[in-house]
Amino acid sequence: MILKSITPSVTPMRKNLFRLAFVGLSLVCAPVKSAPSDAQSQVENIVRKSAQSEIKQLAQTQGWGKYDVQLETVIPQEASALAACQKPLVVSPVSKRLLYRLRYEVKCPAAQDWTLTVAVKTAVNVPVLVAAQTLERGQVIAAADVVMRVQDIAPLNGQFFNTPEEVLGQTVKRRISASQVVNVAQLEQPVMVERGQSVLMVARHQGIEASTTGEAMKQGRKGDVIRVRNISSQRTVDAIVVSPGVVQILTVPGK
Known part of the structure; x- marks a missing residue:
């Protein structure tokens, strides 16, 4: 199942590490007005909301600007045989996840007392900096050397730039092909x-x-x-x- 949302960012900041580790973070979601009548739907709803919230927070923190996200939940088959939970589900992010595959532990705290681990596959399209043409080792980057282009950043592990200003004047440490995403490891200060x-x-x-x-x-x-x-x-x-x-x-x- 696919869900799309577009959300603007308000605070531009440089990114550092993209590996997500929210140890100790617990998200609790109250039932919606029309509560799902089966456990599988309950799980899917809360996991989607949790992933959306998490990605939105990351977008604001790292200054993505406008972005488009697609989510696909991977729910264990045993969820179809579980009884609907009579209390709000508790969902906790599983640590050491990558953005392209978020994982959550979903627990029913009612008498039903069941726990599931659910994965969410993501594609997050964001404008990032790419090489306008091939950049050779030792070249000092100028404004004409880079352009902004929408890319799926989920598999990039945080290795990208949001604005040209972040790289202008830096020296190319290893050859960057045309249209390749520019990342921190490829550059060094002059x-x-x-x-x-x-x-x-x-x-x-x-x-x-x-x-x-x-x-x-x-x-x-x-x-x-x-x-x-x-x-x-x-x-x-x-x-x-x-x-x-x-x-x-x-x-x-x-x-």
Whole structure:
């Protein structure tokens, strides 16, 4: 059975990991006005609602924007022989699931006292970033190199981008074919500091900021921690690369 819904997102955020693990989360759904008269229908209704709610929350958290979802429930055959539950069913997500196959434990807390594990196969179509043409290793990504295209993200394990701004200026780490979904593993930040380069060293301590000139002892990308030698004092310190030719000292000399 297929169900479609389109829901807008309100908060754009970068994704990190897509593997779902809602340990300890329990969803309780009250009976609908026209309560199903058999257990199989009860299970199907509550599992669909749970999957819809879960996907909607994920869409809002990860900033998908508009999306289209298709759900197909896989209910065990023994459900057809069970008596309808006389109390609201309790459904709990089974941990360590992937988006393309969500699994739930459905329990009847009434005298009937039965429990089923139900799977929900999903297809979630979302606009994601793909390569406009083949991108070669070492290439710095520009706006013309990528386009947005609707793809089923359920099997992607969270490895995709929602906006071009997330990848502009990054360097291609491995070849990306035309129309291929661009993911985090394929990219890296560009080199912002070369070994031996003169850099601006910025230090902040107790609300006071000072800067001086240093020499990078190692190549670095944004966020990398490298060793830098202070030209004036000849002291070598750890610093984090913050922008092209600029590093921030992590430890204040003499402190």
